[in-house]
Structure formats: C-alpha cells, structure tokens
Amino acid sequence: MGSASVAESVEERLERGEVVFYPQTPFILPAGEDYAFLLDQQSGGVIHKDISFNPHNGKAIGFARHDVIQADHLERVFGDFARAALDWLRLALPSYAPGIEADRVSYRPEEEATRRLRHNARNDLLHVDAFPGRPARGRRILRLFTNLHPTETRVWVTSEPLPRLLPQVRDRVTRGTNWWRRLADLVGRRSPSDRFMLRLHDFLKASHDFQKHGSRRLWHFPPGSAWLVMTDGCTYAELRGRCALEHSFFVRPEVLVRPDLAPEALLRAG
Numbered sequence: 001m002g003s004a005s006v007a008e009s010v011e012e013r014l015e016r017g018e019v020v021f022y023p024q025t026p027f028i029l030p031a032g033e034d035y036a037f038l039l040d041q042q043s044g045g046v047i048h049k050d051i052s053f054n055p056h057n058g059k060a061i062g063f064a065r066h067d068v069i070q071a072d073h074l075e076r077v078f079g080d081f082a083r084a085a086l087d088w089l090r091l092a093l094p095s096y097a098p099g100i101e102a103d104r105v106s107y108r109p110e111e112e113a114t115r116r117l118r119h120n121a122r123n124d125l126l127h128v129d130a131f132p133g134r135p136a137r138g139r140r141i142l143r144l145f146t147n148l149h150p151t152e153t154r155v156w157v158t159s160e161p162l163p164r165l166l167p168q169v170r171d172r173v174t175r176g177t178n179w180w181r182r183l184a185d186l187v188g189r190r191s192p193s194d195r196f197m198l199r200l201h202d203f204l205k206a207s208h209d210f211q212k213h214g215s216r217r218l219w220h221f222p223p224g225s226a227w228l229v230m231t232d233g234c235t236y237a238e239l240r241g242r243c244a245l246e247h248s249f250f251v252r253p254e255v256l257v258r259p260d261l262a263p264e265a266l267l268r269a270g
Contacts, residue, residue, distance in 0.1 A: 015233065017235075019158060019219060025226040026088055027087070029148065039148070042064040043063065043109060044064035053078035053079070082102060103247075105245070110242055112240055119206070126211055127204045127235065127236070128232055128233070129201065131248075136193070136194055138191065139250040142250070144246065145227050147223050147225050156239065157236065157237050159210075166266055169203065196267055
C-alpha cells in the first residue's frame with residue numbers, strides 16, 4: 001500500500017471521529033533546555049484556562065509571567081513546535097495540505113484530574129469541541145496532541161462519534177441554552193452549525209445521564225506519544241495527565257475526504 005493510500009485512510013478515520021495514535025511523536029518535540037523550560041511553566045491568572053500561543057502574531061498568553069526573557073523563550077519554543085507540527089501534517093495528510101489552517105497552540109501543565117474550572121470549561125467531562133471565540137464556519141476542527149510528561153501517561157475516554165450521537169440528542173440540545181450563549185449567538189459571526197455545536201458542547205457537559213451512562217473507551221497515551229483527533233466529531237474527555245502540548249487546526253470543507261460526515265452536513269441532512 002502506497003503512502004497516498006495510507007494518508008487517505010488516516011483522513012477518513014479522522015473524519016469518522018476516530019483517534020489516530022502515534023506511539024512516538026512523528027516530528028521533533030522540544031528537547032534539552034527547551035524541554036526543561038516548558039516543564040517549569042505554570043498557568044497564570046483566572047482568565048485563561050491554558051497557556052496558549054497564536055502562531056499568526058507570535059504571542060503567548062496565560063502563563064505565570066516572570067520576565068521578558070521568559071516570554072521570548074516561550075514564544076520561540078511554541079513557534080518551533082507550531083512550524084514542525086504544520087510541516088508534518090502537510091506531509092502526513094496530503095489531501096488536507098491545500099486547506100489546512102493553523103489555529104492555536106496550547107500547553108496544559110496542570111493535572112486534569114484535580115483542576116478547578118467552571119463546569120463548561122472542564123476537560124474531564126465528555127464533550128465535542130466548538131470554539132466560542134473562533135467559529136468554524138463549515139471547517140472541521142483537527143487537533144494534534146502530544147504528551148510531554150517524562151513519566152506519566154495521559155488518560156482519555158471517548159464515546160459515540162458525532163454521526164451516531166447526533167440522532168440521539170439533537171431534539172434536546174437547544175433546551176435550556178444559557179442566556180449568555182444566546183446573546184453571544186446574536187452578536188457573533190456564527191453559522192447555524194456553529195451555534196448548534198456550542199449548544200451540543202454545553203448539553204453534553206451538563207447531562208448527568210450521558211456522563212454516567214454514555215458508552216466509553218479508555219485511552220492511555222504514554223510519554224512522548226502523539227494523537228490526532230477531529231474533536232468536532234469525536235466525543236471525548238481528558239481524565240488524567242499534565243504537560244500536554246497541543247495544536248489546533250481548521251480544515252476547509254473542500255479538502256475533506258468525507259464531507260458528508262462534517263457537522264454542517266450532518267445537521268443539514270437532519
């Protein structure tokens with residue numbers, strides 16, 4: 001089987017809502033002094049849930065700031081990671097290469113099992129992704145995760161992919177939408193599918209029945225590993241682990257292998 005066939009198979013698996021696992025990260029991660037530096041970083045403040053980096057302006061936010069040298073170092077490390085991740089994705093998933101758009105890098109130094117976050121921000125509850133401040137507008141959300149911790153595994157659980165989940169919950173999703181979410185829908189530039197996916201995100205996290213009784217598959221990601229997920233179509237939760245370095249991307253609809261499995265298409269199909 002040639003490399004193109006393998007790449008196409010990976011793309012279709014992603015679009016079906018699967019997790020694609022790599023026992024060793026297939027590109028260079030921060031090493032040496034840069035690696036030690038990242039392990040020393042801490043989240044800062046209450047506004048930002050994670051340390052994040054915008055590759056479009058080269059700025060990092062959300063970290064406990066000590067000095068200008070620290071900020072410069074952090075932005076250089078994140079910039080190197082962002083370039084390496086995008087270069088690898090364009091080779092590994094060539095069908096996506098003309099239509100992949102870099103979003104944010106995030107670093108999660110804290111232990112997921114003990115973080116104190118507001119309910120809708122918790123990572124350890126099953127959910128699908130929708131970015132409130134960055135509407136997808138028909139694009140898919142592709143995320144690349146790596147486990148930087150030297151000894152600890154990162155533990156995930158996944159549930160129903162979106163094509164199987166949607167018929168079960170669609171009629172209930174819009175009930176009880178938060179007032180601030182409705183207001184944001186009015187002033188934001190969101191498509192109908194963006195609005196629905198935000199409501200689905202909130203509904204799943206608030207559903208005690210789904211959190212307790214939904215189907216589950218447990219994943220253990222060892223140190224140095226990586227995994228790819230289209231998180232707008234994969235229901236998942238991050239149960240345990242710290243020091244995860246992640247890069248989010250948008251994939252435009254014209255390069256998808258299975259556009260019929262995209263949230264926007266599933267919602268149109270009814």
